[in-house]
Amino acid sequence: MRMTDKVHIRLAMAVAVVLIGTIVTLAYHLASSPQRVQLAVPAADAHKVSFFALGDQGSGQFRQWTVARSMDQVAERTRDLDFVVLLGDSFYGNGVESARDKQWNWKFENV
Incomplete structure (x- = not known):
């Protein structure tokens, strides 16, 4: 195997690991129940917030x-x-x- 082939294989493996990690993290966050934050904002006009x-x-x-x-x-x-x-x-x-x-x-x- 040439040196550039080894570099390409390592690069492909690194990209695959990052991609798999991203997919797993995204799946975890999508599957978990979202935490909601509610803010009470006093406003005279319910259609406008400044x-x-x-x-x-x-x-x-x-x-x-x-x-x-x-x-x-x-x-x-x-x-x-x-x-x-x-x-x-x-x-x-x-x-x-x-x-x-x-x-x-x-x-x-x-x-």
């Missing part, structure tokens, strides 16, 4: 506060904000130790 979705909230510096003030102004002006969704990347560096961490208050509660 919210902010935030991701990558920054490092607690000036730009983050500028965005927060702008969002506050929009919420005040429209009086039509039902909730805010945080999508992640909320704390950089070492993260937060607990809800008592200074970063939690500075970068989350106060903003």
Whole structure:
């Protein structure tokens, strides 16, 4: 067998293992009962929901506060904000130790 044949066989075997693993994982998740999450959202109009979705909230510096003030102004002006969704990347560096961490208050509660 040539060297390239061995490489092709190994590559085909690796692809087959990944494919089989993916199929087994997918089958498992499809067969298991789904967990449902229900959120109660207070809204005056049942046909309309208004919210902010935030991701990558920054490092607690000036730009983050500028965005927060702008969002506050929009919420005040429209009086039509039902909730805010945080999508992640909320704390950089070492993260937060607990809800008592200074970063939690500075970068989350106060903003």
